[in-house]
Amino acid sequence: MGGIVLRNLLESGYAGKLMAVNSQGMDEVEGVACVRSVGELPEMPDLAIICSPPESVAGIIRKLGANMVKAAMILTGGLSPDSRTGSLREAVKEAARPYGIRILGPECMGLLVPGSKMNASYSHVNISKGKVAYVGQSGLLGTAMIDWASGQEIGFSHFLTLGDGVDVDLPAIIDYLATDPGTHAILLQMDRVIGSARNFVSAIRSASRNKLVLVLKSNIISDDRLSVELAPGVSDEDQVYDAALRRAGAVRVETSDQLFNALETLSRMKPMRGERLAIVCNGMGPNALAHDRLLRKQGKVSDLTDPTREALAPLLPKTWNGRNPVDLGVEATPERFAEVIRLLSKDPNVDAILSIHAPTRMAASVDTADEVIKVARKTPRNVLTCWMGRFSAIEARNHCNSAGIPTFMTPEESVDAFMQMVEYHRNQAAMRQTPAPFHLHNLPNRKRARQMLQDARAERDYLLHSEACDLLDLYEIPTPNTGYADDINGVVDLARRMGGSVAVKALHKDNVYPFCYDSTSHQRWRDLALDLFSINEVRHATTKLGYRIGERYQPDECFGFVVQQMKRGFQSMQMNVGITRDPVFGPLILFGVGGYTIDVLADRNIMLPPLNFALARQLVKRSRIYNIIAENSYQLERDIDHICELLIRLSEMVVDLPELKCLEINPLLLNKRGLLAVDCAVSLAEDARLSISPYPEYLTEQVVLKRSGRQAVLRAIRGEDEPAHLEFFNSLSPESIRLRYFYSRGVPTHAELANWTQIDYDREMAFIVSAPKLSGAGFETLGVVRAVTDADNVRSEFSIVVRDDMQGEGLGVMLMQKTIDYCRARGTLQLDGSTMPTNKGMQGLARKLGFKVSYNMEEDVVDMKMKLNEPTEDWQIYRLQH
Template identity: 45%
Template sequence: MGTRYLESLFNPTSIVVLGASERADSLGGMVLRNLMGGGYPGRLLVVNQNDYDDVHGVPCVKKVSRMPFTPDLAIVCTPPDTVPKMIRRLGEAGVRTAIVMTGGMSREHSKTGQPLMFSVREAARETGIRVLGPNTIGLMVPARSLNATYAHMGAIPGKVAFIGQSGTIASSVIDWAFARGVGFSYFLTLGDGMDIDLDDLIDYLAQDSKTRAILLHIEHIPNARRFMSAVRVASRTKPVIAVKSGRVPESEWLPYELPAGLYRTDPIFDAVLQRAGVLRVDGLGQMFDALETLTRMRPLRRESLAIMANGVGPGVLAVDRLAHSGGQLASLSQDTIEELAQLLPQYWTRRNPIDLNYDASPELYARAIKILARDPEVSNVLVMYAPSLTEDSLQIADAVVEAVKGTRLNVFTCWLGQSTVMDARDEFYRAGIPSFFAPEKAVKAFMQHINHQRVQRLLTETPESFTDHFADHSRTRKLILRALKAGRRHLSNREAREVLRDYGVATIDTHYCDDMEEVIEVFSVERRPVNVTLIHEASCHPFLEQRTGRGRYKATDHDLNSEAAIMDACRSLMEEYRRHFPESGFIGFAVQHAYQHVGGIAFSVGITRDANFGPLVVCGAAGAQINVATDRQIALPPLNMVLARELLRRTYMFKLLQEYSFRPEEDIRAVSETLVTLSQIVIDIPEIKGLEISPLLFNEQGTVAVDVAIDLSEQPGRPIIQPYPRELEEWIMLPKSGRRVIIRPVLAEDEPAHRVFHQKQSPESIRYRFFQFRKHFSREDVAQMVQIDYDREMVFIANAPREDGEGEETLGTVRVWTDADNLRCEFAVMVDDKMKGEGLGAALMQKMIDYCRARGTVEMVGNVLPDNRPMLQLAEHLGFEVTYNREEEVMDLRLVLNEPEKEWQRERLGAASH
């Protein structure tokens, strides 16, 4: 739905409460008292059918139609059956936003037979009013003295936004945060989320300068694509931390149909949040611990940790938790060890963790920190203290705070205990140093910081290109369409192998036989040991074991080297098939040469489809001796080599591959290439519902697929992350030089050429583009330019073969950023200095204008320096309205692409232009 009218929700100048009375148990009365008690400065009104003169001193009218003014926000606390009617009347009266606190609307039904909450959504859509809820605790904006909730206490102002889906959990979060001194910029819950949804709120908060971090409590994600797009934008600029409840089937609030090959939904949410750059934590306590480290600690230069304490015990506890969490201890340099040895007892262990002894003084703590600060191998330090009779905890805290100043270290502390260390913890809080009560919590928070940086790196990694993204696969496309036209919902084993071969995935040579006699004929010709597999209708579907639960079913006999052995094997396989799959039609036998591979290293890779999150790429172990489903890891397409390797790294089989493969790096690359190929297959052919290669083995050239099965669906499955829009590619001929140039959307693989493009431009061109002189563009800078979300932004680049014949070079680029409501986009364009006068800038701008107009964007805007005459002339040629902005000392450019269709669009654009 976007951010339409959300400003009226978060910053209302007037509020009406429907259903408030002075009864102690009146929901509306509680909300009204919180509004007044919080010091809300705006105008208040009550609507109550009992026709009171006032409620708690606030004027009251009997009906919505009698309101003396049109409020920005309505808070509805009336009985469930009245709410749809109230929403309709409020919308017709011109009220822009409403909070529906009434509960039970998911259980009570209307005359249409649907739950009442759907009638609320229908009324909102017909009248244009935005609705938060039903069944929400409400909204707090502490900095604006707005407490529009029925919560037992208010929140303190701060820089953190919290969005929840449960009112009772939200109440405990307020209590918890207050005790920790955490303040909020916004605090609200979605309730049933019938109109205003999670993605709408994230879009708003991503643009809010007063919000530095976003906390999410998620029970379900109704609109996966919108959520992914919104969160990816938000997480690039501020930390997003999420708790997802309902991790096991027994605790899921809404019934959820599992995708084929998976036995739990939780790994799907793991994959979604990781790909969105979100740090997922296990509970509310961890949420605030992670918030403390992410907002108070600097980015980590290393992932190792040095630990120091006034005793052995605390250090051992911290090391145990670090090892359990997959962290690593920092190695101390020899110089550091020698310096510390001069301060510590002779029996010191001379290694990390550092035991300062029980009587460690403030001076010793400070000197130890200074020594570690000089060690190039040490970046992060956990400083711990256990209360003792010999030293004062506050004095040691003061010494630590002073010692940390001016160092490059990331320091966080753990003052064990409670009653005697509170002053010390307050001192750390005032100094901006994270502090924790227990070693386990401190180390967990540190590891969360590491995990957050890892998922952030996945957003900006430059992938390695290994294959032609634009190869012609029309043959496979025709094969799929023929099968669907014939009414089939799966491919035969032979057809599935053809699909893989068409995409460059090697398969074991296979002979298909109708009966045992044909199998023996194949063997008599080859005279080599063979493997024989029985094929039946059910076996043509992927993830057979997970579908049927018949994990003991034997479909293949291996290393058969005589006719007698083959006959026995065929009979045995037929008996197995008839016992386990009597309803599945027999198709025949598949005969393959017996393959040699490193024992135990076999992968199951494939594609499955979730009803909400679309296609998923899966990877894990294969084999009868391994719990395949337990090792199965998930990633969202599209994948590149970096993302594919990260998916592979999470599997147990990755560790075996590293340890037992004769060439681990080559094999890791080969599996990653296969995963990227599967990702491309499901993007190119969205009718593929499921695909499983099991096992995937290795030969001299890379990976080889032994068996494959493919399911189809007439309903295409679209990835929730928009893949590369190939249809936007266009070749042009430059009129002056006759040079042939391709204009296409940017790919992450363009990072090296893009960096060279920026580095070779003149200082004047750089100033015109970035409004300042820049001498250096880091890999991270340029990676952010090319790693884009095609749903939210677009970058077209002009590429051509290099004159020396070595690859391609970037000659120009144009980009737009579009707001969440697709109202306005802002452009920036830059052309290589040597291409000036070729018309390339005009071609790029026209390409972008046409694209944005086709998307329905209402207007395009930009800023140009007054002395950038070539760009100003091009803008006038393209039809832009050009005006001088005295405040910013730039030229404002504006081009109407489409006429606004709705009043709110005209209002928003009008307000933005003033």
């Protein structure tokens, strides 16, 4: 393997210095000078590539670290925790730790960077330069991708597989690629999340704001793990990954074929203009396949304008119906194909064109491809091509590959590839949607709720039914009038006092837990008696319930009975909502169809908290319930808003109560009167960590402005602040904008404002001073400071701007001190900033706060640095020095 890697480096034209180490005493390998050991090297390398036997790897890492080598790539296999030599993996980690040496692998295929003419891998072929980065966890799938891409004449900006990921992990690679100007899109192949789910989601969220991220997720189960641990109430691990990737703004592909097609699209498509697709073919059969696929994928078919119809009519058969898809007929010549595509590209209702060709004598595939390529090169719209068949279509596809035109084998593949781009843009639009202002009125007594859970946790891992109802009440989730009884006589007394129809539920050690369904989902309804009108019915039904649970449980496992008035209502919708906890991604919010006599897992939609109004609406609209409510509701928007408010309250619970493991409300009734949580159950566990950092409400503080004495709030920015942030920007003078951004710039777009206000609180923080407007309703932003921290929490870079009319109010000191305290508390080592030499005010503020201020001649800026915490590792010291 070592010889192959060295040969690949030489053949790729790598211009850096190469050295070889081999203990067998060779003088050279592939013409490269060779020594016996690391200590004999004439100089220490920047990167060591290790292809040695597994048992020798840890010792090599130790020698490299002692010689101050900072990076190593381990291609050696057999170090994984599933192998008989699993301890070797830990030995490698321990060997690297004292020296801060960074490791890629083991069991990786290597690293290919065509822009640097570097092929440090055991790949059988080299790759050309492109705009897409590929990161995988499987080496063999990686080599297959390289082989396919070479045949399609597709290049990469970077290509690597992580293997076992002993050190450098997926989030670290994504963070690097997100800042690489030569990478326009990222393809990920993964089978599991290794390490922190928050780091993984945070990295993808950051990257997907500026670059398309596509993920192929497979389910590889290790030998020592026969089944995947699922979150309670979740039937499929894929649902959770889908929810996490969607929340992070990535697009998931389901098969390796789709991944190949995605690479085809990413490498060759122009910027998307919209979602409306025009389809053109020389026959209706392929058109129908593409059209049906587009509709099944919720795509949009272009509605052609009248001028386009009139221009196309002379070129098409008289039987053409004037609509899209466009049927050219079997007599279509290559020139007619090209002219129809040219006319479609001029239609304002057409955002992209799919050209499908089935070979005929009138229009040979290659001749048609050459004409289509001429048109596709001249239009700013995307033209996707599909050459059906194989014998005569291969050369046509090769011509398109050489011309950089996306090309596919079937109409369905073509539509799928187009819809991947559409889904990405839809995800981006959803991520950047400005959340509606939402504030919980009569905020629940969070301290009381937390205390109740802590008290219960000391005794058991669940809440009693009465405690679960109290928890919902504290968060203003409506519950019915409920009574509790220990025996049949107590149930009868409660039913008599309640009057009307009642429901009785027997409580036992299983149904106090959420999502306690057996294999047929019938366990719960066996413990229920509904629609009991008379006292005799109540007594008889309760007696049956008592016998039924008495046969299954010991007396100390039975907890009495719950009695409620029936609240079925007219045209009530039964829903199931709740909270569960995934072993990888932590807390999740669930929403779907509810009730006791149906399969509650059939419609289960998932989203990662925390939620805002826009995300809650997304969750509701993905459910089958939404269409049912839309057809039957008298006040659709009111009902959806009520459901969204409840989902946000559940999200608040997740943030407020880390010991809350699962909560299930089933059924949740919706009717004309609103929502009612009929039944609920809560389980408890050790504190959990969310995959997405919640809003840091604890950082909010009341402040008073220095000069005017005006009351204001100093807090972290929220997505809801976008309108106020735009007003704030528009109030800045041209000079303030130039000093902040180092150049004069126009009004920010919605996408920019969304990036500024909808931040990831885990790696970025923005504090604002907000105050009630002096005239009119609402709040206004007076100043903002932003700190962006690197993935390793070594450096954080700050920027600050204060409204011109607020100078002298002490806002600069206030905002900067808040940022310093925050970064120091989270363990950041150094806070950095830069300003223009003419900005004397900022330099004076920095000196006042204790920053070291110095002129940077190379960049023509003034650098401001403050050490916040002492480094504890060698690699941290190295990073601070470079």
